[in-house]
Amino acid sequence: MGTLIRSQPDVWVRAEDASAIGALRRTAVALAEIRGFGEEDTGRVAVAVSEAASNLVKHAVEGVMLIRPHPELDSAVEVLAIDRGPGMHDVSRALRDGYSTAGTLGIGLGGIARMASGYEVHSVPGRGTVLGMYFVAQGAPLPRSQVSGLTRPIGEEPVCGDAFVVTETGAAMTVMLCDGLGHGPAAAHASREAVRLFLRHADLAPVTVLERIHTGLSHTRGGAVAVARIDGAAGTVSFAGLGNISAWIAHGDGRQGMISVPGIAGHKARTLRQYEYTVPRHSVVLLHSDGLSERWDITSYPGLVTRLPSVVAGTLLRDAGTRRDDACVVAVRPGA
Structure with missing residues (x-):
């Protein structure tokens, strides 16, 4: 028998103004460095988290983000972004580079998908969007996500x-x-x-x-x-x-x-x-x-x-x- 996961203090950060973007990026980078990520892998984390946080600040309603060690794999970094915004009618279209339902610039969801080791999005029009993503160092195993x-x-x-x-x-x-x-x-x-x-x-x-x-x-x-x-x-x-x-x-x-x-x-x-x-x-x-x-x-x-x-x-x-x-x-x- 092995302990797979146990509760940890989840620190939810409200993404309400521009100062939250830098704070969330620094939190994610610090965690990646603690987990042994190299410069390139840490950079992927920084860019993806910055973009996700920026979208929350600019366009979400009641946007929050959670950054923590992945519950199944302590060497991985997990990020969860949740909002009550307008949601998306076509997530696959939003994942194309250069497209945004809110007119945002930057790498958008398509870039986040490339930067993350794994990700999934669920969105319902009128109810909001939940973006889950995780990062591992190059060559490291992926969590099973069960x-x-x-x-x-x-x-x-x-x-x-x-x-x-x-x-x-x-x-x-x-x-x-x-x-x-x-x-x-x-x-x-x-x-x-x-x-x-x-x-x-x-x-x-x-x-x-x-x-x-x-x-x-x-x-x-x-x-x-x-x-x-x-x-x-x-x-x-x-x-x-x-x-x-x-x-x-x-x-x-x-x-x-x-x-x-x-x-x-x-x-x-x-x-x-x-x-x-x-x-x-x-x-x-x-x-x-x-x-x-x-x-x-x-x-x-x-x-x-x-x-x-x-x-x-x-x-x-x-x-x-x-x-x-x-x-x-x-x-x-x-x-x-």
Whole structure:
């Protein structure tokens, strides 16, 4: 068993004025240098991030950007740009060099596509655009892009009370998401403790892992917890949840919910249960805290389930996320 990804403090930067462009470029360059990128590779990162940030500043509505180590591959740099702007009717046309839906100059999306080691765009007219891209040094391996998770604290809170972790054994990935009760440091402590307990017991059945977390959180304020084991080879999900964690199997034709029992991990619970589900081909397994509304419709995002997990997670965080609570969303594309 290996730890694939775990939550890290996601620092979302608003792209509202020109000063943000330079700040975002410097952040990306510094991270690339820490990751051992050479001058040429670092230059690719700088140009692509500058262009994406410039487009957000000039033309987006509520544009934000996230720059971090890639969650699946620490040696790679991941960038996510999200906006609520006018969106694009024809993304393939926008990717042609010299074309821009907003009349921008510079390299545009076509140049960003050439500079990035990998990228995907999802855009819906009237709702906005999500651009996900990643960079690796020349000759380095690429991330598999099977799983991604995003967190966002309530308001201006410096810590997020939600946390997640993903482990991998063979073709199976096991995800744990904890929404610490309330928000702030005490909620974050409960979620960190849930991550620690999960990593100690992750090789057990999901319902057993949940039982261990429930018992171990008794000295914290507790929270909602869910554990899902996604077996790509078998095409199944084994799921156990306690409290208000939403879990879904989403595909192009709709979504299927997975069942959690009522309660608060660490304090009160009915009999915990594990449920088994079939995962259709070309599906995405999604877990999110109640910092996201359940009232999203996957069929209103044509093609979204085929995009990078970071783009799927970012789109839902943008449109279903609420500023009245901490938020966390994890997207998993099962592997064979």
